[in-house]
Amino acid sequence: MERKRILITGAAGFLGSHLCDRFIKEDFHVIGMDNLITGDLRNIEHLFKLENFEFYNHDVSKFVHVSGDLHYILHFASPASPIDYLKIPIQTLKVGSLGTHNLLGLAKAKGARMLIASTSEVYGDPSVNPQPEEYWGNVNPVGPRGVYDEAKRFQEAITMAYHTFHGVETRIVRIFNTYGPRMRLNDGRVLPAFIGQALRGEPLTVFGDGSQTRAFCYVDDLVEGIYRLLFSDYVQPMNIGNPDEITIREFGEEIIKLTGTDQELVCHPLPTDDPKQRRPDITKAKAILGWEPKVSRQEGLKITYEYFKSLPDKEIQHKDFTYYNK
Numbered sequence: 001m002e003r004k005r006i007l008i009t010g011a012a013g014f015l016g017s018h019l020c021d022r023f024i025k026e027d028f029h030v031i032g033m034d035n036l037i038t039g040d041l042r043n044i045e046h047l048f049k050l051e052n053f054e055f056y057n058h059d060v061s062k063f064v065h066v067s068g069d070l071h072y073i074l075h076f077a078s079p080a081s082p083i084d085y086l087k088i089p090i091q092t093l094k095v096g097s098l099g100t101h102n103l104l105g106l107a108k109a110k111g112a113r114m115l116i117a118s119t120s121e122v123y124g125d126p127s128v129n130p131q132p133e134e135y136w137g138n139v140n141p142v143g144p145r146g147v148y149d150e151a152k153r154f155q156e157a158i159t160m161a162y163h164t165f166h167g168v169e170t171r172i173v174r175i176f177n178t179y180g181p182r183m184r185l186n187d188g189r190v191l192p193a194f195i196g197q198a199l200r201g202e203p204l205t206v207f208g209d210g211s212q213t214r215a216f217c218y219v220d221d222l223v224e225g226i227y228r229l230l231f232s233d234y235v236q237p238m239n240i241g242n243p244d245e246i247t248i249r250e251f252g253e254e255i256i257k258l259t260g261t262d263q264e265l266v267c268h269p270l271p272t273d274d275p276k277q278r279r280p281d282i283t284k285a286k287a288i289l290g291w292e293p294k295v296s297r298q299e300g301l302k303i304t305y306e307y308f309k310s311l312p313d314k315e316i317q318h319k320d321f322t323y324y325n326k
Contacts, residue, residue, distance in 0.1 A: 003029040003052060005069055007112075008104065009060050010076035012039030014182045015117070015175075015219070019074055022223050024053060025170035031066060034077065035059040037091060038084050043182050057067055060079040061091070070110040071156025072230065075103050076117045078151070082271075083188030089147040095156070096151025104162040104170075113169035115230045116159050118178040118237060120278055121149045129213075130245075130279040133174065133237050143273040156237060163235055172231050179299065180219030181307035186318055191216065191301075193253055195308050199316050200257040208270035210249025215279045217242035218300035221293040241280035242293040258301055274324045 006023050010016035011032030023030050024047060032044060032055040045275065047053040060077050076097050077084040089258050102114060107114040108160065123131045124139035139149045156172055163170040179191045186196055218241070225240035228279040246254070252265045285291045308316070 001158065003027060004071045005029045005031065006074065007031045007033060007070060007073040007106075008076065008311065009033045009099070010039060010078065010117075011055065012036055012043050013076065013080070014180075014184070015080075015178065016074075017043035017075040017179070017182055018219050019226065020047060022227060028052070030054075031056070031070075032056050033060065033064070036080050037088065040184075045155055053223060060102055061135065062102070064106050065100045066106065066110070067249065070106070070112045073103055073107050073112050073114040074117070074226075074230070075114065076101060077115065079148070079272070081184070081189050082145070083186075085148040086144060091307050093151050093162070093304065095245075096155045096260040100155045100158055102245045104159065104168060107170075108162065108166050108168050111121045112178065113171070114132050114159070114228070116155055117169040117176045118156050119146070119148075120174055120239070120241065120280065122153050122174065123275075123278075124149060124157065125273060125275045126277060129277045130243060130281040131239070132281040133284060134297070140273050144271075145224055145273050154204075156298075170235060171232070172235075172237040173221070173226055173229055173260055174237050174239045174280075175222065175240070176239065177214050178217045178222045178241070179218055180304055182319050183304070185308055185311060185315055188246060190214065190251070192308065193257040195305060196316065198255055198261050198263060199261070199308065201261065203264050203266040204252045205254065206248055206252055206267050207263045207274065208248075209251065211247055211276075213245045213247050213277045213279060214251065215242050215245045215296055216316065217293055218220040218297075218303075220293035221295050225285060225291045228291050232289055234284075234288050238284055238288070239280040239282055240280065240285055240291070243278075243280055244281055244293075244297060245279040246297070254301070256298075258305055265319060266301055281312065
């Protein structure tokens with residue numbers, strides 16, 4: 001039987017590369033696409049030798065062509081960390097708008113089912129906790145984070161429009177804080193920032209008083225949730241994340257304990273529009289997909305720490321980043 005063909009954009013990124021691995025494992029023909037603006041070919045170089053994997057260096061904000069049959073599209077091309085989308089705001093807006101439009105057009109032409117990667121950032125700085133899918137959010141469209149938040153909100157809107165108006169089969173996943181191997185050590189997110197600082201023997205930077213919360217999901221759990229959502233019949237947005245909530249200060253203390261270091265936590269002013277709390281309501285994922293996270297934070301952090309420790313010293317010592325509580 002001929003393999004089903006799936007296009008994964010952002011294939012060389014953290015999440016995209018793990019999704020490539022999963023669909024290769026499930027015996028799909030995987031077409032990876034990435035312009036490498038934030039992705040890294042090292043994440044997928046182990047796949048290049050396989051007959052059922054091909055890669056295209058392409059910016060999906062420009063016209064996207066894939067020859068032959070195409071059954072599924074996973075749109076994961078987007079800067080996802082604050083250091084990236086604050087550095088390249090226009091590209092972030094374009095990949096969420098023009099890129100999504102191009103790929104929805106491709107899905108329509110090919111009769112493919114398309115899943116888009118949205119984010120918990122659509123909830124902004126929430127006034128409810130945990131955040132259910134019905135919550136419309138509290139987002140500043142013209143603040144520094146607006147380029148990412150509004151790109152994702154538009155992405156959801158145009159995806160739903162293609163579903164209702166053109167009948168395209170679509171799925172929308174709202175991803176909460178995710179971590180694991182292949183994260184960039186200095187990408188501006190709290191977990192790699194903390195571990196990087198610990199490895200360098202530096203104080204851990206906490207923004208605000210550290211009382212703001214996050215909920216961290218291990219990448220394997222997230223990939224399983226995405227896989228189940230793609231093959232479900234559910235077309236509304238769905239939260240996928242780990243509801244095990246922790247304050248940033250407590251999380252910093254966990255990292256210090258994990259790394260066996262004795263650094264102190266140093267507080268800095270809170271960035272503009274930084275969410276005070278973040279925790280997914282996964283009632284729908286449990287009921288509809290039969291999904292919930294399996295990997296404990298303790299277990300996942302140990303694997304992730306070992307990955308970061310194995311990186312070349314020049315990457316560990318590189319400190320050109322601004323850390324945000326994401």
